[in-house]
Amino acid sequence: QLARECGLTAESTVLDVGCGPGRLVIGLAKEFGTIRRYVGVDVHEPTVKWLKENIEPVFPPASFIHLPFRNERYNPAGSDAFELSFEEPFDCVTLISVFSHMRIADITAYLPGLRAAMKDTGKLYLTLFVEDDVPDETENPQDYYRAWDGPLHCVRLNRQKFESLAREAGLQVQAVRYRDTNDGQSMFIFCSC
Numbered sequence: 001q002l003a004r005e006c007g008l009t010a011e012s013t014v015l016d017v018g019c020g021p022g023r024l025v026i027g028l029a030k031e032f033g034t035i036r037r038y039v040g041v042d043v044h045e046p047t048v049k050w051l052k053e054n055i056e057p058v059f060p061p062a063s064f065i066h067l068p069f070r071n072e073r074y075n076p077a078g079s080d081a082f083e084l085s086f087e088e089p090f091d092c093v094t095l096i097s098v099f100s101h102m103r104i105a106d107i108t109a110y111l112p113g114l115r116a117a118m119k120d121t122g123k124l125y126l127t128l129f130v131e132d133d134v135p136d137e138t139e140n141p142q143d144y145y146r147a148w149d150g151p152l153h154c155v156r157l158n159r160q161k162f163e164s165l166a167r168e169a170g171l172q173v174q175a176v177r178y179r180d181t182n183d184g185q186s187m188f189i190f191c192s193c
Helices: 002-006 023-032 045-054 104-117 159-168
Strands: 013-017 037-042 062-066 090-095 118-131 137-139 155-158 171-177 186-192
Touching: 002 023, 002 090, 002 118, 002 186, 013 023, 013 104, 023 037, 037 045, 045 062, 090 104, 104 118, 104 159, 104 171, 118 159, 155 159, 159 171, 159 186
Parallel strands: 013 037, 013 090, 037 062, 090 118, 118 155
Antiparallel strands: 118 186, 137 155, 171 186
16 A cells, blocks of 8 residues: 555665564565665664664665654653654655654654655655544543553544644645544655645
């Protein structure tokens, strides 16, 4: 789905923010055999260490970076300073179920860096929990799909608030599929404005 939605080919470059255990890079390898450049970034240092030891050696276009940004769920001892910069921008930047575990203040810190990481013709593909007519941010909302527990297990955002933050960061909604992905998250594709 990502390849089709964002026009990916074996010549594409992909930045996977919140890469987790490498599910996307494994899928890209199966789809294309290789890809020009893949960078996976995650705040969970043990996962990044495992990826560097187990995926980088067998899929040379891939590299993995630990992002020491604080997240109450995945990196509670991390830094409050968000720094993400690359010499060359990417064709596609992904955040699959990342903003679904983040507060608005942190999302606001991420968005300009994500826009800067995209080529002018690039796409930003992400999934998150959004609804109309809800507060700007609700952590672990009751009676919303299932029982949520622990810090940032589910953060639901007001859709209009989220889209306005994206516009302020220089991003324009290109496509939305409401409640189309895992656990009822909505899929967004942004391009630069």
